[in-house]
Amino acid sequence: MLSCFRQVKPQDLPGVRADSVELAVKAGIQTMANAPQVGIDTLSGSPEVPPGILHGARVLAVVLHLHEMGYQWIRILPYLSPSGMHWRCAITSRDNMEADGYTLRTERPADGLVVTYSTGAEDRLFDWPDAPTMSVSELAARFLERFPRIAAAGRGQDREYTRWLAAVAGEAEKTSEPRLVYLLADFDLDPEYASRWCPPPA
Numbered sequence: 001m002l003s004c005f006r007q008v009k010p011q012d013l014p015g016v017r018a019d020s021v022e023l024a025v026k027a028g029i030q031t032m033a034n035a036p037q038v039g040i041d042t043l044s045g046s047p048e049v050p051p052g053i054l055h056g057a058r059v060l061a062v063v064l065h066l067h068e069m070g071y072q073w074i075r076i077l078p079y080l081s082p083s084g085m086h087w088r089c090a091i092t093s094r095d096n097m098e099a100d101g102y103t104l105r106t107e108r109p110a111d112g113l114v115v116t117y118s119t120g121a122e123d124r125l126f127d128w129p130d131a132p133t134m135s136v137s138e139l140a141a142r143f144l145e146r147f148p149r150i151a152a153a154g155r156g157q158d159r160e161y162t163r164w165l166a167a168v169a170g171e172a173e174k175t176s177e178p179r180l181v182y183l184l185a186d187f188d189l190d191p192e193y194a195s196r197w198c199p200p201p202a
Contacts, residue, residue: 052119056180057172065140067162074154079184087180088118093153097202102183112149160200
């Protein structure tokens with residue numbers, strides 16, 4: 001039995017010291033905020049990084065930037081598609097999460113409380129045709145504009161969650177073997193992995 005995650009199938013879903021970490025997060029966000037599209041050279045330095053990881057890292061950078069703007073109650077649920085071919089990330093607010101920190105209360109995008117990205121959409125983040133040419137800060141500003149209910153509920157301070165999010169984003173930006181963290185998959189997660197990436201409670 002997993003120490004942190006209950007068994008949930010993705011087909012049931014919609015589509016160091018604390019102050020040191022915070023300083024690193026701020027430095028990273030400020031660097032990424034003015035960069036146009038996160039690319040292979042700026043992200044990993046390796047031409048072998050799969051495009052899906054680059055696009056997923058860009059989504060995480062947007063959410064991290066929102067946290068720097070004061071929207072630290074915005075939360076994510078990263079998971080794998082049933083086939084395991086695509087990484088998906090549901091973005092919502094803290095009050096739409098159960099106490100475990102990763103179970104959505106409302107899953108329907110039509111409610112305006114959750115938006116989901118899939119690497120199947122490639123660089124068209126949130127289905128925006130001009131997303132590939134936008135900077136992280138521009139994407140964050142548009143997110144607040146297009147998803148007002150998440151923005152309204154996402155304003156608040158949660159440094160513990162921001163530190164966790166920074167670690168998740170950092171995994172996708174490693175110079176060696178970058179990866180996209182996921183909390184749910186159509187198979188049992190390794191207990192050590194599950195424990196390592198268990199998010200803070202809501």
